[in-house]
Structure formats: structure tokens, C-alpha cells
Amino acid sequence: EDKVVQSPLSLVVHEGDxxxxxxxxxxxxxxxxxxxxxxxxxxxxxxxxxxxxxxxKSGRLSSILDKKExxxxxxxxxxxxxxxxxxxxxxxxxxxxxxxxxxGTRLKVLA
Amino acid sequence: xxxxxxxxxxxxxxxxQRVTLRCSPRSGDLSVYWYQQSLDQGLQFLIHYYNxxxxxxxxxxxxxxxxxxxxxxxxxxxxxxxxxxxxxxxxASSAQGIEAFFGQGTRLTVV
Numbered sequence: 001e002d003k004v005v006q007s008p009l010s011l012v013v014h015e016g017d018x019x020x021x022x023x024x025x026x027x028x029x030x031x032x033x034x035x036x037x038x039x040x041x042x043x044x045x046x047x048x049x050x051x052x053x054x055x056x057k058s059g060r061l062s063s064i065l066d067k068k069e070x071x072x073x074x075x076x077x078x079x080x081x082x083x084x085x086x087x088x089x090x091x092x093x094x095x096x097x098x099x100x101x102x103x104g105t106r107l108k109v110l111a
Numbered sequence: 112x113x114x115x116x117x118x119x120x121x122x123x124x125x126x127x128q129r130v131t132l133r134c135s136p137r138s139g140d141l142s143v144y145w146y147q148q149s150l151d152q153g154l155q156f157l158i159h160y161y162n163x164x165x166x167x168x169x170x171x172x173x174x175x176x177x178x179x180x181x182x183x184x185x186x187x188x189x190x191x192x193x194x195x196x197x198x199x200x201x202x203a204s205s206a207q208g209i210e211a212f213f214g215q216g217t218r219l220t221v222v
Contacts, residue, residue: 042213044113045210099156101146101156
């Protein structure tokens with residue numbers, strides 16, 4: 001059965017800290033790995049990764065994929081209170097183009 | 112604004128009833144996905160439609176059904192509702208397995 005596992009489940013840090021969120025997966029017909037941020041309602045797209053070893057970066061957020069070891073990490077540097085959210089990792093599969101989500105990491109950044 | 116529209120935003124109904132949730136995908140997106148998110152749970156994949164045809168099914172209960180119409184909007188029908196069906200129901204759309212964009216969700220409360 002396809003599965004995506006995220007760790008830690010939750011994390012509390014102080015502003016300015018750097019955090020690393022983990023996502024491991026076991027799926028058939030891997031196509032891409034995606035990161036989303038969910039604040040109050042709808043998840044919003046952050047990154048899509050398809051190739052191993054190539055870092056994607058957007059401001060203080062960056063992510064990288066390891067297709068051999070089947071995991072990805074999402075780094076957030078110099079965290080701010082506005083980074084407080086649930087971070088969701090999803091894997092899309094080819095063929096059915098299904099997106100399988102992990103349970104998410106709940107990040108709380110304290111001022 | 113993701114471009115995905117879901118109605119209604121909130122729904123309160125009694126056990127045993129039937130409801131219909133509606134989703135209009137982003138312009139041009141042929142794929143529509145339905146997800147259920149219960150309290151402190153990740154996004155549980157329910158079903159995927161592509162251009163009117165069912166592509167993949169997740170852990171969707173037999174009491175639930177969905178369809179995608181020729182104009183590409185989709186409806187999720189939930190019947191014989193139980194208290195445990197209370198959740199946020201998200202619709203997402205994508206173009207050929209690229210990143211999925213989420214609607215704001217319908218919060219269903221069964222009393």
C-alpha cells in the first residue's frame with residue numbers, strides 16, 4: 001500500500017530558529033513529491049520535486065529530494081511566527097496521477 | 112485565490128441525511144480530486160476524476176459517491192450521514208499531475 005510518513009508530528013520553536021521537516025515515502029510509480037503549507041483552511045502549494053539532489057528554494061524555505069533513499073526534507077531558516085502552520089508532504093503517482101498525503105507536521109513558532 | 116471554488120463553505124446537517132458538495136476546478140484543469148480531513152488528521156484521498164471518468168479511488172465509503180460533469184465541475188454526495196463523517200472536505204484540481212490546487216473546503220458538521 002502506498003504511504004507517506006512525515007516527522008516530527010509537531011514542533012515548537014522560537015523565532016529565528018532553523019527547522020527541518022522530514023518526509024519519507026513508499027509508493028509505486030513515483031512521479032513527484034510536493035510540499036504544501038496549511039494555515040487556516042486550504043493547503044497552499046510550496047514546492048514540487050521530481051529529481052534527486054536538486055534543491056528548490058523560495059526565500060527562507062528550501063527542499064530537496066532523495067529518490068534512492070525515498071525521502072525529502074523541507075528546511076525553514078530564520079523562522080517567523082507567520083511560518084506557524086501544518087506542513088504537508090504529498091507524493092503523486094503516474095498513471096492515476098493520485099496524490100497521497102502524509103499526516104503533516106504541525107509547526108508552531110513562538111515570538 | 113487558487114481558482115478552485117467549493118460550495119457551500121459550511122454545512123450542518125443531521126445524522127441519516129444526504130448532502131451534496133460541489134467543486135468547480137481551475138479553468139482548464141481536467142483532474143478533480145476529493146479529500147477528507149478530520150480533526151488532527153492528514154488529507155485522506157477519496158476519489159479522482161479526469162475529464163469525466165473515475166481514475167482512482169481511495170478509502171471512500173460506499174455511502175459516498177462522486178461524479179464529474181461535462182463542464183468539469185464535480186459533486187461529492189454523502190448519504191446516510193454519521194457523526195464520524197464530520198470533517199473538512201477539500202476538492203483539488205490539477206493539469207496532468209502537476210501541482211494540485213485546493214479549494215477552501217466545505218466544513219461538514221453532522222449533529
